[in-house]
Amino acid sequence: MTREELADLIFPDIKHDIKYYEEKYPERNLKEGAIVTRYAPSPTGFVHIGALLASFTGYSFAKQTDGVFFLRIEDTDTKRTVENGISNIIKDLKDFDITFTEGALDEENENGNYGPYIQSQRKEIYHAFIKELIKEGKAYPCFLSEEEVNEIRERQEKHKDRIGIYGKYAKYRDLTPDEAAAKIKNNEPYIIRFKSPGSFYKKIKCTDLVRGTLEFPENDLDIPIMKKDGLPTYHFAHVVDDHLMHTTHIIRSDEWVSSLPIHIQLFETCGFKAPKYCHISPLLKNDDGVIRKLSKRKDPECAVSFYHEMGIPNEAVKLYLATIINSNFEEWYLQNKDKKISDFEFSFKKVSKSGALFDLEKLINISRTYISRLTKEEIYEQTKTYLEEFDQEFLKVFTKDPDYTKAILNIEREQKKPRKDIGKYSDVKNLIWYMYDEEFNPEYEEKNIDVDLLTDYLENYYDENDDKNTWFNKIAEFGLKYNYTSVKEYKENPDNYEGHVGDICEMLRFVITSLTMTPDLYEIMHLLGKERLIKRLEQYKKQK
RNA sequence: GGUCUAUUGGUCAAGGGGUUAAGACGCCACCCUCUCAAGGUGGAAUCACGGGUUCAAAUCCCGUAUAGACUACCA
Numbered sequence: 001m002t003r004e005e006l007a008d009l010i011f012p013d014i015k016h017d018i019k020y021y022e023e024k025y026p027e028r029n030l031k032e033g034a035i036v037t038r039y040a041p042s043p044t045g046f047v048h049i050g051a052l053l054a055s056f057t058g059y060s061f062a063k064q065t066d067g068v069f070f071l072r073i074e075d076t077d078t079k080r081t082v083e084n085g086i087s088n089i090i091k092d093l094k095d096f097d098i099t100f101t102e103g104a105l106d107e108e109n110e111n112g113n114y115g116p117y118i119q120s121q122r123k124e125i126y127h128a129f130i131k132e133l134i135k136e137g138k139a140y141p142c143f144l145s146e147e148e149v150n151e152i153r154e155r156q157e158k159h160k161d162r163i164g165i166y167g168k169y170a171k172y173r174d175l176t177p178d179e180a181a182a183k184i185k186n187n188e189p190y191i192i193r194f195k196s197p198g199s200f201y202k203k204i205k206c207t208d209l210v211r212g213t214l215e216f217p218e219n220d221l222d223i224p225i226m227k228k229d230g231l232p233t234y235h236f237a238h239v240v241d242d243h244l245m246h247t248t249h250i251i252r253s254d255e256w257v258s259s260l261p262i263h264i265q266l267f268e269t270c271g272f273k274a275p276k277y278c279h280i281s282p283l284l285k286n287d288d289g290v291i292r293k294l295s296k297r298k299d300p301e302c303a304v305s306f307y308h309e310m311g312i313p314n315e316a317v318k319l320y321l322a323t324i325i326n327s328n329f330e331e332w333y334l335q336n337k338d339k340k341i342s343d344f345e346f347s348f349k350k351v352s353k354s355g356a357l358f359d360l361e362k363l364i365n366i367s368r369t370y371i372s373r374l375t376k377e378e379i380y381e382q383t384k385t386y387l388e389e390f391d392q393e394f395l396k397v398f399t400k401d402p403d404y405t406k407a408i409l410n411i412e413r414e415q416k417k418p419r420k421d422i423g424k425y426s427d428v429k430n431l432i433w434y435m436y437d438e439e440f441n442p443e444y445e446e447k448n449i450d451v452d453l454l455t456d457y458l459e460n461y462y463d464e465n466d467d468k469n470t471w472f473n474k475i476a477e478f479g480l481k482y483n484y485t486s487v488k489e490y491k492e493n494p495d496n497y498e499g500h501v502g503d504i505c506e507m508l509r510f511v512i513t514s515l516t517m518t519p520d521l522y523e524i525m526h527l528l529g530k531e532r533l534i535k536r537l538e539q540y541k542k543q544k
Numbered sequence: 545g546g547u548c549u550a551u552u553g554g555u556c557a558a559g560g561g562g563u564u565a566a567g568a569c570g571c572c573a574c575c576c577u578c579u580c581a582a583g584g585u586g587g588a589a590u591c592a593c594g595g596g597u598u599c600a601a602a603u604c605c606c607g608u609a610u611a612g613a614c615u616a617c618c619a
Binding site: 149156161162163191192193211215224226227228229234237238253254256257258260261279282286291292323324327354355356361363364412420476488501503509517519 | 545546547548549550551555556557558566567568569570577578579580581582583611612613614615616617618619
């Protein structure tokens with residue numbers, strides 16, 4: 001029996017040979033330098049922050065080179081596939097404006113000329129290529145059972161030998177086609193292994209766009225390329241797909257670095273041109289002194305929904321991720337406040353080689369700056385959307401008089417150096433509640449307040465039509481009546497005076513809001529209006 | 545055990561043989577005709593450790609330590 005006949009025995013029903021596929025998926029017609037890359041998740045549930053980082057990186061590079069960013073679903077592990085996994089991924093990413101030029105659209109549909117984009121639907125393509133490898137003697141059926149493989153590993157561990165199926169452990173590597181065929185006809189279960197041409201004692205150089213040249217021993221493991229269920233393993237599917245889809249850059253997380261020798265070897269023996277690789281470091285977390293990878297299971301901040309629930313705008317998350325991808329982004333953005341993230345040119349060289357500790361504080365700071373630049377309309381809408389989902393009760397108060405709420409939100413906003421007290425939409429309520437009578441049920445702390453002075457001021461001096469300067473000057477002037485002077489003078493001769501203008505303002509602020517720290521007092525008083533100010537003073541008097 | 549990678553302030557980091565070792569977040573201090581948030585000014589690092597190479601090392605080389613990844617018929 002020849003190898004061809006063995007290949008026919010294993011794959012009797014191949015519709016097309018590999019030449020057909022090579023012709024079906026021709027070179028893409030793109031301008032020079034265009035990056036074709038992909039996001040290739042397993043549909044195993046929600047998108048986590050690391051996946052968002054990887055997809056955002058790929059998206060940005062493809063976009064800035066007028067390239068292609070496609071979505072390929074790697075569902076060759078049928079046990080892990082989750083219902084609606086694909087739609088969820090697409091929806092989660094769309095929230096961050098990460099969209100695809102081609103690929104899966106949901107569980108059923110897709111667009112693009114290089115599909116199918118769901119690996120489980122590409123079985124016959126993989127089979128065609130595996131068949132070819134068997135014909136050429138570059139792959140072979142292996143009859144080792146999983147138990148036997150485990151035993152081999154245990155033995156290797158015991159003898160401190162290198163682990164894997166290679167050399168003498170590759171028991172079925174050199175079976176003749178006749179011997180293999182006999183076993184197959186005898187219904188012995190098997191998988192297909194790659195017949196590695198490598199030697200552990202030779203070195204191979206691999207280039208990574210962020211790490212530079214890496215040197216590894218050649219791969220000499222006969223890795224499985226097709227599992228018992230007929231589906232390919234990741235390694236093989238990656239090579240066939242990215243060849244046929246003409247991917248130019250593989251951007252993936254750095255857990256794949258050590259598979260590089262396998263992948264390069266696979267590309268080589270298949271006669272394909274290998275793409276460029278870019279491995280990005282994982283996001284880390286300091287867990288009580290232990291630095292570890294952000295974990296989907298242990299860390300709530302790993303889920304993208306965590307930021308949504310906190311009320312951190314997606315755009316802020318993206319700004320933070322952009323600084324992680326290229327740290328010089330931050331500086332650029334500082335100098336180009338009006339530009340968009342997509343105006344920045346990301347570079348592979350600037351991608352950090354070591355993992356970054358995820359810094360929530362910094363994210364919130366970025367969010368704070370972002371929110372401070374929104375117009376009153378924008379922040380009103382954003383906060384409203386947030387409250388609709390997470391705080392129905394306050395939503396009612398918030399939306400009762402939109403113009404009033406917008407005026408509150410506009411205090412010290414829409415100016416060159418806007419106020420920056422809102423870090424996330426969940427902060428809004430705690431920052432403005434006292435502006436609503438419905439919410440204003442204060443418990444005043446003990447404090448020295450001259451109620452008579454305040455009554456006199458509010459009833460006889462305060463005019464809500466005054467502008468800020470007049471308002472302030474009036475308080476200063478009024479203060480003299482009660483022996484309150486200017487701050488400067490008071491500091492020089494504290495014993496001669498009751499207090500200074502600031503003290504009056506503080507008393508006012510305290511009675512009006514029950515707080516000692518608020519935004520601009522003039523604005524607050526102006527918005528509340530004289531009538532409500534007096535009412536609040538009365539309320540305070542009653543409580544005392 | 546094997547293979548590979550990384551290591552610059554509390555954090556993210558620039559810098560790839562000669563620098564007063566950028567910048568950002570956080571922290572502290574001071575300033576700013578009401579507080580706060582901002583904003584401004586200033587403060588805090590012998591570049592993990594030990595050896596080399598060199599006139600000169602954060603930068604190059606070798607060890608050590610620490611951390612991470614891989615070592616599945618998972619991706």
